[in-house]
Amino acid sequence: METSAPTMPAERAAGLAPVTRFLRTETGKGWLTISPPLIYAMLLLIGPIIVIVANSFWSQDYLTIDRTFTLENYRAALTEPIYRDLLMRSLFVSVTVAFVTVILAYPVAWFVSFHGGRYKGLWLFIITVPFWSGYLLRILSWKVILGYKGVLNETLLYLGVIAEPLSSLIYNVNAVVITLAHSWAAFAILPLFVSLEKLDRSLLEAAADLGDGPVRRFLRITLPLTMPGIIAALMIVMIPTVGDYVTPKLVGGKDGVMIANAIQVQFGKASNWPLGAALAVSTMVIVSMVAGAIVLLLAGLKRLLK
């Protein structure tokens, strides 16, 4: 039996509109599926960020925006001492918080991954829950703990360790670092845990078999192989904290003010959007550069650990 001349699917497809043809391909189906969240992110993330970047090159006179190109905002953001100091302090705080958080979290991630047994999921749940609840309340709580008449001072007084309350506990950079490190501790665990889980246990056994003790095993196997997790954890803490607004406001005092507070002022009371935008863009660019430098540094360290 011979059917009528078979039409090739390719020929048939040629009759379709190019868009329809594209949507039938694997790539087309993929883009179609991801398009709703992607378009959303384009419109509400990329779009607004472009607007902010554009704003940072404009200027404002009371309520009117002058759209002639100017670098004046960046000059102010990067050279005026007040903004420069805030930017440097924010960077210092975020880098410190990131390293403190990761160093303190690493043993916990290690414990859960190596000794968590059947309860790994439960451990992760217990550790990450505080991260999800009571953002404001947790910061407020540190204010209550670190305050002049706070829980810590009262306890130390009661124990007789100090004779009068310490005023150095709160309203400074240290208080900001402590509060932020506590806030982000739980989040840093996750990438560390994931990278430790991926670590093939037999590699450690092989290293032991070849004569390495626990310290050398850690330095030569575990640390280099979990470096991606360490880097991810550092970034996931460092980048968001550089722009934290509530912590410096509640526990930072005058000495603990950060760049986000200055940005907020420009979008609120002072109402100088272009300057606020330039501060925001400068912060992002500089924190990205610092992040890049840290990544390169740790990649170099990884190469040294052999």
Add this chain to the structure above:
Amino acid sequence: MSALSASRRILSAYVILYVAILYFPVLLLPVFSFNDSATPKLPLAGFTFKWYESLAGNAAMQGAAWNSLVVGVSAAVLSTVLGICAARAITRHRFRGLGAASSLIMAPLILPEIIIAISLLVVMLGLGLQLSLVTVILGHLLICVPYSVTVLVSGFEGFDPSMEEASRDLGETSFGTLRRVTLPMLAPSIVSSLLVTFTISLDEFILAFFLSGTEPTLPVYIWGQLRFAAKLPNVLALGSILIAASLILLTAAELFRRRAERKMELRP
């Protein structure tokens, strides 16, 4: 092994201390919320419910609670829908540009919220939109989607893609397959995503602060009350309720997630 090694014991002690410090500030405020004193300080003065009772008649607080509920439910539902699309593309399709597209969708996870907040603020006002709960929902959606995606990607990875192919093979249409196979298989992950994103929205402050206009959500309301020292015990009571609600929701989400895992597990 008769006894744990010394290093192992030190590690365990460290982990317990770590978790204790993690929870101490979270649980401290609820303790003070039952304390019969106008300021949170030691020693405790006595047990009272009065700070909670005074919340009952507080119309402004109830308005804020209602706003939070509206924002939370909307953000949770919409972000779960968008999350399903993204998670499906990530787990079931391989195409050029997938990495870039998913990084963009996940980016709000790592961006400082202040950046997201001010850029949305500028655009909303530039477009002449009145700040309202809708603008808060739009902002929350941006930060909730990455969490939905994370939860749902593991949901999709948990079940064999040939389940969907088998359904098509047995004569079902793509829509029928979604209804009869994909959604039932994903149900626990979907519930988990709804609960997690609702909790995030409920707890979120910075975006809500910038975008809420005259309709505060609970965290924005709390922030406003912080100016008045006398209101602090009430704030603690309200905050404790919020923490309790978050804990319950997150525990429920975790239980659903585990149920999803068990459901996929094969028991020969």
Add this chain to the structure above:
Amino acid sequence: MSAAPMIDIRNVDKVFGNFRALDTLNASIGEGEFFSLLGPSGCGKTTLLRMIGGFDEPTSGEILIGGKSMAGIPPNLRPTNMVFQSYAIFPHLNVSENIAYGLKRLRLGREEEEKRVREALAQVELSELGPRMGNQLSGGQRQRVALARSLVMRPKVLLLDEPLSALDKNLREQMQVELRHLQRQIGITFVLVTHDQYEALSMSDRIAVMFAGQIAQIDSPKEIYQNPATRQVADFLGGMNFLTASELAVDGKVFRAVLPGIGAITGHLAGKAISDPASAIIGIRPERLRIVWEGETADHIVTGKVVDRNYYGEMTSLVVGIEGQSERVSVVETNDFGADDIPVGSDIAITYDRDAFIIMQG
């Protein structure tokens, strides 16, 4: 084949990016035939099966089922059903609901639906398991449910993607017999994908052997084994001794060769067209070589030295070095006469069946 084929594969190509997964495939599969696609992993056999089922579209060329082109027709509208490698049993449904899954869309009415499910359960001997949930079944049970779920749709073609690979050896052998039996009983076309040559040989009416996106040979199991078309096919289907020839000539339907250390031999092309005699190669299966025991005589005696000995229980494989042959030759003998006692290093005499030499494209 005189009747129209059930499945007609015409010039099918499949290109993923710049990787050619299938290269101009042509094959016809008859009605009621048990047809196997055999090949190593990555040869494209599963891609071809998925194209027949409608899960992939050819880049060019087309597939006809029952004389109708399947281009652009989705899996749910094709007269085929598939048993997936992972079985894809819905874990949120019980066994009966799994089997009734496709029937629901046919709106047969409750009674007819229940009757068909009962019959299907009986057919795969799972009548007791109807209420059991999909995720509480053993591997063998899941395989049967997948089979019943597909057969209940009464397809014209059943596609099986390595359906036995997840089962342990004993169960696999039992299921091979059952599958073959089931296919004879219902009489529809089965297309089986497998990388296990014994599975293909024992179950199929015909086998297509595939390598690197191309079909190397389509033939009955016996032909494929006894008369492989190429060196690759021979190699894939069990042991084959490849022999060095000092002279090789093809003349009509016969070939003649001089094999150093063995002698002059002749053989039949058996329908094969050897396009390039220069690259052709002569081979013989290990079981077609026999040991010549002391006191026995044979027409053709080849002497060599035992280089290695592998014991397999009921038989032994001897690796023999023959002067003049570049590759060692293996001889498989049952252990009845003491092949397992022949010491490594000893001299040995072997003989061959005259018609056992095969010529293959290299």
